[in-house]
Amino acid sequence: MKNGDHLFLVDGSGFIFRAFHALPALTRKSDGLPVGAVSGFCNMMWKLLTEARDTSVGVTPTHLAVIFDYSSKTFRKDIYPDYKANRSAPPEELIPQFGLIRQATRAFNLPCIETEGFEADDIIATYARKAEALGADVTIVSSDKDLMQLVTPNVHMYDAMKDKQIGIPDVIEKWGVPPEKMIDLQSLTGDSTDNIPGIPGIGPKTAAQLLEEYGDLDTLMARAGEIKQNKRRENILAGVEAVKLSRQLVTLRTDVPLELELDALVLEQQNGPKLISFLKAMQFTSLTKRVADACDCDASAIEPSSITVEWGDTARGPDLDQKAETADDKPAEKTEKTQKSAETGQGATPADLVTSREAVFKGQEIDRSRYVTIRDLDTLKQWIAAAKDCGLVAFDTETTSLDPMQAELVGVSLALQDNSASPDSTAIRAAYVPLGHKAGADDLFSDGLKLVDGQIPMGAALEALKDLLEDTSVLKIAQNLKYDYLVMKRHGITIAGFDDTMLISYVLEAGNGNHGMDSLSERWLGHTPIPYKDVAGSGKSLVTFDRVDIEKATAYAAEDADVTLRLWLVLKPRLVAAGLTRVYERLERPLVPVLAMMEERGITIDKQILSRLSGELAQKAAAFEDEIYELAGERFNIGSPKQLGDILFGKMGLPGGSKTKTGQWSTSAQVLEDLAAQGEPLPRKIVDWRQLTKLKSTYTDALPGYVHPETKRVHTSYSMAATTTGRLSSSEPNLQNIPVRNAEGRKIRTAFISTPGHKLLSADYSQIELRVLAHVAEIPQLRQAFADGVDIHAMTASEMFGVPIEGMPSEVRRRAKAINFGIIYGISAFGLANQLSIERSEASDYIKKYFERFPGIKDYMESTKEFAREHGYVETIFGRRAHYPEIKSSNASMRAFNERAAINAPIQGAAADIIRRAMVQIEPALAKAGLGEKTRMLLQVHDELIFEVEDEAIDAAMPVIISTMENAAMPAVSMRVPLKVEARAAHNWDEAH
DNA sequence: ACGTACACCTA
DNA sequence: GTAGGTGTACGTC
The missing domain is CATH 3.30.420.10 (Ribonuclease H-like superfamily/Ribonuclease H)
Incomplete structure (x- = not known):
């Protein structure tokens, strides 16, 4: 910065309050978001940037910064705890505007400056004095009297709302003292809004008169005894300390550490589209037009930007600014021109x-x-x-x-x-x-x-x-x-x-x-x-x-x-x-109304199919019961693990595999399978009996009870806040765990049917979690495999075991698949060994091998654990947090459990975020395609969405649904791996899936 | 009547 | 090895 430069320092915080009270209470049309101060700010900035020379400022800025208060814990508060103590909370309508004005500043491509521990005024004072020393002229855009002490022949103030420049004569005219005596004057008068004491009974007029008479504050205080008026003399003599304190408080600091040097404040080229994008989001139509004209942009071709407000943008359609959002524009985070450290903020900030x-x-x-x-x-x-x-x-x-x-x-x-x-x-x-x-x-x-x-x-x-x-x-x-x-x-x-x-x-x-x-x-x-x-x-x-x-x-x-x-x-x-x-x-x-509608719609189930299935299951189970009693030699309650354990491991003396944590013999499917593998006939029958009775009690018998008496449909209830990772959960009934993995269970799905003239359309993400993993851990081979559309588990097996994909034995692929899933679940040798029924040491070798072939995975796991230990939570690529307060537990198994969960959460959670986004976007997308009435989203099962579609609309709806789902991460996150959705329509859920 | 353990269904 | 919900048995109050 040099002689002839002209620095503008805009008092952002002051402007907000001033504009809020002085300007009419403007609200954004679409949703009533209060934006009066934002509007005033934008209009003023545009005017300053484009036609400052034609206003009473008379010069064009070469450098400019907008300065905000940041912390309420300023050094003044340290000196005087009651500083600004009687300041009330800002009005509700003002609150969202603080953030918006900062966003506006960035949209104008201007430095947005705030420093912890200091008020905007101190930062302004520091910049002003430095610039002045370098020979530059300074204009402080503010009308706050607290800044008037800074006015010199080279430093002016500018009241933007009155379009009035303030120089030395103006200060004298207004306060009766020149700028350099403003500190003395304010020390005497105090300031009730900031709770600065001063001397009772002395206002600006008296203070100016006293300073005129005695010259300056020090002289006045030294000779206070000479004052004739009794009351005034006493007050001043009694207030020596108060005046000292007040002087400290009103004196602006000129030694604030500046993160941005003066030269960094040089005025940069306006980014027309960026600014227009913001103004459109604010719905400032006339200013948008003026800016577009000035920079020769076509405003209609620019999408409104994503803005973040503390409250109030509720009515905004879900896709209004979806298209313009970018991953790097997260709220309340540092941008390159924002000086901000953590901690609390000024009365106004969140x-x-x-x-x-x-x-x-x-x-x-x-x-x-x-x-x-x-x-x-x-x-x-x-x-x-x-x-x-x-x-x-x-x-x-x-x-x-x-x-x-x-x-x-x-x-x-x-x-x-x-x-x-x-x-x-x-x-x-x-x-x-x-x-x-x-x-x-x-x-x-x-x-x-x-x-x-x-x-x-x-x-x-x-x-x-x-x-x-x-x-x-x-x-x-x-x-x-x-x-x-x-x-x-x-x-x-x-x-x-x-x-x-x-x-x-x-x-x-x-x-x-x-x-x-x-x-x-x-x-x-x-x-x-x-x-x-x-x-x-x-x-x-x-x-x-x-x-x-x-x-x-x-x-x-x-x-x-x-x-x-x-x-x-x-x-x-x-x-x-x-x-x-x-x-x-x-x-x-935005998911609230979407889920509410899904719940309200419900889905039809065919009670007859379920009732018939129930009968079949009862018969089959009864047959098993007879055989079981025969083999056991007595009748007992097969459904009681305790009684079953006594029969198997007590009476029959079979080798007990393991105990549960309460000391009971475990009769888990795993244990029974092991016994069956040794040639025991009974355990296999128990397993089969359990499967049948599970299907009967949980599904075929229970589901009809959930049919609504009036709608004749089943209305599940989704919980949005039940999981740690961001997944939904479903209950009463849980429609996210309807059997699918074997033929017997799948029959239950055939009972979920479409209404006449419609079909059920199921669209599910293929391998979404592995794709997310490939993205977040940046694994080149995985990314390539997904890009090429090759069999991901076969590719893994090939990489690990050196087996060619062509003609690969299914067992080899199965192991690779288990390892891939294990990775997502925060693998342990113990778990993998269990899953594959192999030795721990062998599982250990697999894991080691995997990490060697895909070193990025190990890095991801370690850095995720480290992040979790440091912060107590992990984050998805969309910014969702999952907390693991026990991650530092002294109990090793508890700690390990939390580490695995923390590794899984960003993957499972990102997949959950993606389908949430798809769900929010899908109804508008369908409506836009004219399918809104013909296609209704009914269910979500973590990576699958189920719709009921009119027969004639299926061909049109399918591509809309698929593309919305496949592009759902965009534009918030640009995935380095393509998302793949498979869809099918049929008369029932089993065939559609 | 209510809570917990176990087992088992899903992604 | 991750994330859920539900049914049954069985304990306690």
């Missing part, structure tokens, strides 16, 4: 919210006496209006069943931040709206159940709630929202614009405990919510929620909403601070 929110809510007593019951429509409407005003409401439903497909709505609860007391109040109010509480004897001798008086009619309440729940500009917060989503969907309401505290917790802490509301409440709020059984009883005395009296229900239900809101306030900033917003917004939140 990191600071993490600290402050936790401090407020952890252990804060929850006052249930404030909960209200809403019994009339007017009051409900008032609450809804208040919710709209806040833009934020916690919501919960109370129903008659845990199954959302069966549940009848009994009431809803709401919780709001109570802003009536003061704008930054952390008080929360919550209410319960009973809608379907019933009372009366439910027997033959009475009139039966009657609705309790004092409840809003269901229809009217739903109509009012619909207005709130479908309004994307109000963020609905729920715990396990998929449940409430389905319940409300069945009542004609499609919730839009939401956050789910369960999913936020899952993204933050998968692997650390569960994510149910009660445990989250204990963990984060130190509060135990009323147990459900205290309200509805348990066991024999259990009643459905509609029979709970309304007063009790209010305490329970309102508390749920209250706790949910508190959890959100505590957890949401953590998400941003941890850089996990993207995982949450891409892989979790």
Whole structure:
């Protein structure tokens, strides 16, 4: 930097607050995301960059930086713990804009500067003085009086909102003292917003007058005794210490360590498309147009960029910015021009919210006496209006069943931040709206159940709630929202614009405990919510929620909403601070409506097929029972491992293979197979009997019981937050473990059928986990094999054993296949030996050989373990984390187990991420192809998606589904290995698979 | 009535 | 060797 250069220093943090209050409250059209300050910032930056010369600044910048506050733990806080202590939390609408303005800065290709321990003002002061010393001119884009001490003949300030330059005369005019006396003046006056003490009774006018009279602060303090006014003299004499402290606080530091030198701030060429991409995402149409014109770009050809906000972009269609996202643009991570070290941030940043929110809510007593019951429509409407005003409401439903497909709505609860007391109040109010509480004897001798008086009619309440729940500009917060989503969907309401505290917790802490509301409440709020059984009883005395009296229900239900809101306030900033917003917004939140729809659709099963199968299985099992009793010489309960063990290893004296951890003889299939191999007839029959009875009890007998009385279909329930790796789980019934591996079991799949005029279409990823492994561990041979489409297990065998692929014995391939799977599972010699029924030493040799042939695998395993030990978690290529808190356990087997799991998680988890992405993208892709009504996704089985497709649409749907799935990793991650999907359609699941 | 162990189904 | 859920037996309360 040299004489004649002109450095612009933009006070980013100051601008945000100023713009927020000064400019109209603009929100993004599509989803109500508040963007007023962002808009003001972008307009100002564009103006500065393109026409600064024509404004009152009068010069064009050669260097420019945007400076932000980073840490609330500044050196001022060390000097004076109460510094900025009475500063309130920023308004909710401002919160998402802090991050957006940083993103805007990067979109403008400008350095975005923040340094831990210092405020933006100190950084600005340091740059300004350095530049000045080199002979450059400086313009500080800010109107903050705290910066006025920096003004000199070469350093000006610029109030962008008033388009007014501020020089020495302007400072004198405004404050009555020249810039170099601003420190003295501020030391006397103090600053109530920053909690800087100063002298009571002395404001800017008096301070200026005193400084004029005595020259400077030191002289004034030395001669304070001469002041005539009694009160003023006393105050000043009593405030010597306060003035000293204040002077320290208001004096800007000019020695901040700078990571970016002045020369690094040189103004670079604008990247038109990058900027337009951001502006389009913000939906700033007129500025987009101006920028496009100026840089001669075709804005319509540029995709909106991926932006990350703390909350509010809920209504964004799942594919809106999907196409423009890139793997390198992760949230809250360093970019090359961002100086940032870990730790907390300024009142505004997520990191600071993490600290402050936790401090407020952890252990804060929850006052249930404030909960209200809403019994009339007017009051409900008032609450809804208040919710709209806040833009934020916690919501919960109370129903008659845990199954959302069966549940009848009994009431809803709401919780709001109570802003009536003061704008930054952390008080929360919550209410319960009973809608379907019933009372009366439910027997033959009475009139039966009657609705309790004092409840809003269901229809009217739903109509009012619909207005709130479908309004994307109000963020609905729920715990396990998929449940409430389905319940409300069945009542004609499609919730839009939401956050789910369960999913936020899952993204933050998968692997650390569960994510149910009660445990989250204990963990984060130190509060135990009323147990459900205290309200509805348990066991024999259990009643459905509609029979709970309304007063009790209010305490329970309102508390749920209250706790949910508190959890959100505590957890949401953590998400941003941890850089996990993207995982949450891409892989979790958009899946909620998708899964809800899948659950609602269900799948048809043919009860007759199952019933016939059940009969066959019963007969076959009975035949085995006779033979078993014959061979055993007595009747016993074959299903009891204990009794079976006594027969086999006690009475019959067979050689016992192994014991279970409780000391019982193991009767596992493995042990029985071994005995059968020695020529014993009984164990084989036990194994076969078990298989038959397993199929009967778990599938053919149980499945018909899950057929919904009205839809006549089976509606599974997916859990989004059950696994550590990111996989879904399925229950009631579990449709992810329907038999497939042998002919007898596969018959059960034939009972899963399509409705007339449709077929079931099954599309599954081929070898997805090995492909992920090839990608993450960068194994050249594996990548090549997948690129060439060769048999991966045969290739492995060939590499390891030197056997040519042509004419390879199946046993050789089988071993290689087991090893490949073993690798994914975090191989151990013990496990592999078990799997292949070979000696440990032999398994050990295989593993050694494998590592020699594929050294990248060993590297991957070691580095993954190291990462897990260091961080306590591992990450998928999409950024999802899986936590292994026991990875450093002193128990060797526990430690080894955690290491294997940690090795597996990035592989299994990435595969899970990929299919999640596919699921989010698939319905829009089908809709775009005009197949939305004809193709319905029904089930997910980890690497497989099952659709029900109209016969005539199958040929069109199949390529859409295949390409969406094969490209699902893109563009977030560009896989170095192709993904392969195989699909087939048939009348039943067995033939389709 | 509820929790745990065992066995076994899936990817 | 990874990740799940469910049914049965059997213990405890």
